[in-house]
Amino acid sequence: MNKGSGIPFAAARAAYRADADLAPLPELNDPDSLLNTFHPDHLRGSTIKLTVGANAGDNCQRELADLLQAEAFIDEADLAGTPVTDADVLIIGGGGAGCAAALAAAERGARVLLATKLRLGDSNTVMAEGGIQAAIEPDDTPQRHVQDTLRGGHHAADPALVAALVEDGPDVLRWLIRQGMQFDQTATGDLATRKAGGMSAPRIVHCRDYTGLEMMRVLREAVIQHRGIEVWEQSPAVELLSNERGQKCVGAVLGSLADKRLRMVRTRSVILATGGLGRLHLNSFPTSNHLGATGDGLVLAYRIGAKLRELDSFQYHPTGLVHPTHLSGKLVTEGVRAAGALLLNGAGQRFIDELLPRDVVCAAILREVREGRGIRSPRADKERYGVWLDTPRLERSAPGLLEREFPKLLARTRGAGLDPRLDPLLVHPTLHYQNGGVVIDVDGATTVPGLYAVGEVAGGIHGRNRIMGNALLEIIGFGRRAGIAAVAERDRGPKKVTLEHVNRMRRALTLASLPLTRKAPRILPAYATGGAWNH
Amino acid sequence: MTGTISLTINGIAVDAHAGMTLVEAAWHGGVPRVRGVGCLEGVCGSCRVLLRQGKEVNVALACQTFVAPGVEVVFLPAQSAPRHHYNLDDFSDGWDIQARFHGIFPEAARCRGCHGCVRSCPKGIDVEAGIALAAAGRFRDAGEMFFECVMCELCDGACPEQIAPAHVGLFCRRVTAHFHLRPPNLILRLEEMRQGRFGGESHE
Numbered sequence: 001m002n003k004g005s006g007i008p009f010a011a012a013r014a015a016y017r018a019d020a021d022l023a024p025l026p027e028l029n030d031p032d033s034l035l036n037t038f039h040p041d042h043l044r045g046s047t048i049k050l051t052v053g054a055n056a057g058d059n060c061q062r063e064l065a066d067l068l069q070a071e072a073f074i075d076e077a078d079l080a081g082t083p084v085t086d087a088d089v090l091i092i093g094g095g096g097a098g099c100a101a102a103l104a105a106a107e108r109g110a111r112v113l114l115a116t117k118l119r120l121g122d123s124n125t126v127m128a129e130g131g132i133q134a135a136i137e138p139d140d141t142p143q144r145h146v147q148d149t150l151r152g153g154h155h156a157a158d159p160a161l162v163a164a165l166v167e168d169g170p171d172v173l174r175w176l177i178r179q180g181m182q183f184d185q186t187a188t189g190d191l192a193t194r195k196a197g198g199m200s201a202p203r204i205v206h207c208r209d210y211t212g213l214e215m216m217r218v219l220r221e222a223v224i225q226h227r228g229i230e231v232w233e234q235s236p237a238v239e240l241l242s243n244e245r246g247q248k249c250v251g252a253v254l255g256s257l258a259d260k261r262l263r264m265v266r267t268r269s270v271i272l273a274t275g276g277l278g279r280l281h282l283n284s285f286p287t288s289n290h291l292g293a294t295g296d297g298l299v300l301a302y303r304i305g306a307k308l309r310e311l312d313s314f315q316y317h318p319t320g321l322v323h324p325t326h327l328s329g330k331l332v333t334e335g336v337r338a339a340g341a342l343l344l345n346g347a348g349q350r351f352i353d354e355l356l357p358r359d360v361v362c363a364a365i366l367r368e369v370r371e372g373r374g375i376r377s378p379r380a381d382k383e384r385y386g387v388w389l390d391t392p393r394l395e396r397s398a399p400g401l402l403e404r405e406f407p408k409l410l411a412r413t414r415g416a417g418l419d420p421r422l423d424p425l426l427v428h429p430t431l432h433y434q435n436g437g438v439v440i441d442v443d444g445a446t447t448v449p450g451l452y453a454v455g456e457v458a459g460g461i462h463g464r465n466r467i468m469g470n471a472l473l474e475i476i477g478f479g480r481r482a483g484i485a486a487v488a489e490r491d492r493g494p495k496k497v498t499l500e501h502v503n504r505m506r507r508a509l510t511l512a513s514l515p516l517t518r519k520a521p522r523i524l525p526a527y528a529t530g531g532a533w534n535h
Numbered sequence: 536m537t538g539t540i541s542l543t544i545n546g547i548a549v550d551a552h553a554g555m556t557l558v559e560a561a562w563h564g565g566v567p568r569v570r571g572v573g574c575l576e577g578v579c580g581s582c583r584v585l586l587r588q589g590k591e592v593n594v595a596l597a598c599q600t601f602v603a604p605g606v607e608v609v610f611l612p613a614q615s616a617p618r619h620h621y622n623l624d625d626f627s628d629g630w631d632i633q634a635r636f637h638g639i640f641p642e643a644a645r646c647r648g649c650h651g652c653v654r655s656c657p658k659g660i661d662v663e664a665g666i667a668l669a670a671a672g673r674f675r676d677a678g679e680m681f682f683e684c685v686m687c688e689l690c691d692g693a694c695p696e697q698i699a700p701a702h703v704g705l706f707c708r709r710v711t712a713h714f715h716l717r718p719p720n721l722i723l724r725l726e727e728m729r730q731g732r733f734g735g736e737s738h739e
Binding site: 118119121122123126127134135136137138141142143167170171173174177178179180181182183185188189190191208210212213214217218220221222224225226233234257258290291292325326327330407408411412415527528 | 554555556559562570571572573574575576577578579581598599601613616617620621622623658678682683684685686702705708709710711712713716717718719720721723724725728733734
């Protein structure tokens with residue numbers, strides 16, 4: 001980026017008019033070259049090849065590779081005298097996927113223990129705004145949903161997983177309604193749908209722009225109320241447990257943010273539902289993610305031997321807020337663009353079809369900024385750039401729409417004295433989603449017996465780019481699948497619990513001359529620890 | 536972004552910059568044991584704080600509240616587990632729902648109108664009016680009043696009758712969907728899939 005280039009905020013704001021004439025959209029001739037030149041996944045030096053573990057030889061984002069090829073926090077000596085709890089199913093993570101898995105397992109009579117790093121429901125789920133995809137409109141079909149998902153993911157997804165995702169769609173909505181979740185309806189009582197980026201038909205079902213909050217508060221309550229589910233909050237997983245050969249997952253070691261003590265949980269199956277890794281701030285990007293999104297599940301799964309995939313592919317959501325500062329990186333839902341809001345560069349002109357897949361729109365914004373057509377943030381102490389999300393023009397063409405359909409956007413900006421109905425929003429791509437993750441089958445089973453992975457920590461469903469609304473569908477659909485499959489494990493449970501897989505990884509790191517000083521999982525970003533999580 | 540603002544967080548003196556939120560100030564000041572931080576955009580309800588300025592005491596969400604000179608900030612622990620228990624699947628139909636509600640939440644009819652819940656709500660919800668609607672059996676309207684509720688449960692802590700208003704609001708929203716949301720387009724598609732119209736496995 002040319003330091004100091006771009007149009008100053010005040011000048012761009014003064015020149016902005018909600019009724020200005022717009023030149024026709026320039027044609028996008030070669031989206032692949034746009035991606036290759038500007039998308040952060042393709043930044044020079046941002047990936048390296050892994051040298052140890054199940055993905056040795058594969059490309060991996062550099063900062064993530066440092067965590068995957070790291071030493072554990074604990075060894076066998078730490079387990080002496082550690083209290084042990086037994087459960088049928090252990091779920092690690094208290095977001096939407098973890099809660100769906102817990103409810104599905106408990107509905108089948110399992111004794112479920114759900115451990116979560118922060119508070120139950122603290123997750124990326126609760127922040128999701130746009131909605132959930134399901135092919136329910138008369139002119140839509142499951143096949144089209146499959147095609148859109150595969151195409152949006154650049155045909156890198158596992159077609160069997162996509163078919164399972166799509167097939168679950170309508171029943172997931174029924175299950176959520178049964179749990180007590182509300183959705184927006186049309187005047188005739190149908191579920192209202194929106195069409196978003198990369199979609200061939202309207203398919204996004206939503207609850208204004210609070211879809212994730214509505215989903216999470218309902219699931220959280222359902223979990224709390226369920227007698228078969230015990231919840232441990234403030235209990236991050238620091239390591240998994242394996243059998244004496246290090247080849248089956250038989251539990252986990254949990255830490256505590258409250259008293260720092262370790263606890264062991266012995267179980268027949270573990271479901272990882274730890275979410276994503278935005279708080280690693282890959283390539284120094286801001287993030288839309290929750291504080292706990294530090295990629296812990298990937299680290300734990302990799303150390304015990306699970307195969308991962310697409311470790312070099314991340315979603316940078318096109319419209320993260322630059323200003324106001326305290327919401328830096330936070331999302332403006334794609335729903336706003338789906339409703340008709342345009343993107344304008346510092347010259348006040350459109351530069352990309354706003355409803356192309358997210359990776360393409362992201363790359364186009366980064367191109368505008370890098371080529372000096374971005375808008376420089378009003379903050380003097382930080383060099384930040386963005387483009388306009390033209391919400392005032394949308395308000396002019398559809399008065400009242402923003403207030404009616406996007407109350408969360410208005411509520412958040414109100415605190416900073418900003419009104420999207422009058423002020424265009426300064427936005428820039430923000431690290432939003434981990435496209436890949438742990439390799440799973442249609443039951444959420446990983447390549448390690450006894451270990452399941454669901455939600456953002458799992459990979460294969462979204463290929464190399466996720467389209468809007470498939471994340472909320474995935475967490476419920478695959479959460480339930482894994483919960484059901486985990487209960488069906490007929491194994492009588494572990495005789496012996498060990499850290500043999502930790503020893504195996506340590507030997508591999510030593511042989512590869514990698515340092516043993518780096519430890520993972522991260523648990524919390526360094527700037528937020530302040531003594532809350534110090535080893 | 537000029538000027539230093541002095542305040543205390545969990546009893547520790549912090550010099551923050553103007554425009555910082557209380558969470559940013561706590562991190563900036565290295566305040567230990569700040570555990571209740573989650574989404575950083577005001578929707579997870581975790582970062583509950585007590586604010587004391589002179590004799591005035593208030594509650595808020597730390598990620599949405601900006602630093603002010605001299606304010607004493609105390610991060611609050613999470614609300615203890617709810618005391619009201621129910622399972623939606625136990626309700627056979629909606630006809631006895633008002634009696635069920637008063638069985639589960641007997642305190643809701645005893646609201647004294649003290650406004651503690653209203654004053655404590657960081658989302659500006661008229662909690663008291665919502666509780667009155669719920670007690671009158673108007674669950675849809677009551678639930679709609681709680682639409683922006685983030686389950687911080689500050690109102691639960693403020694209620695002298697222990698009504699647990701946040702959970703009453705959520706109950707109202709849940710029964711409304713559970714009993715009344717029957718969208719024709721979804722039902723038709725489920726039936727088509729059950730019949731195997733799209734070539735997949737049929738559902739039961």
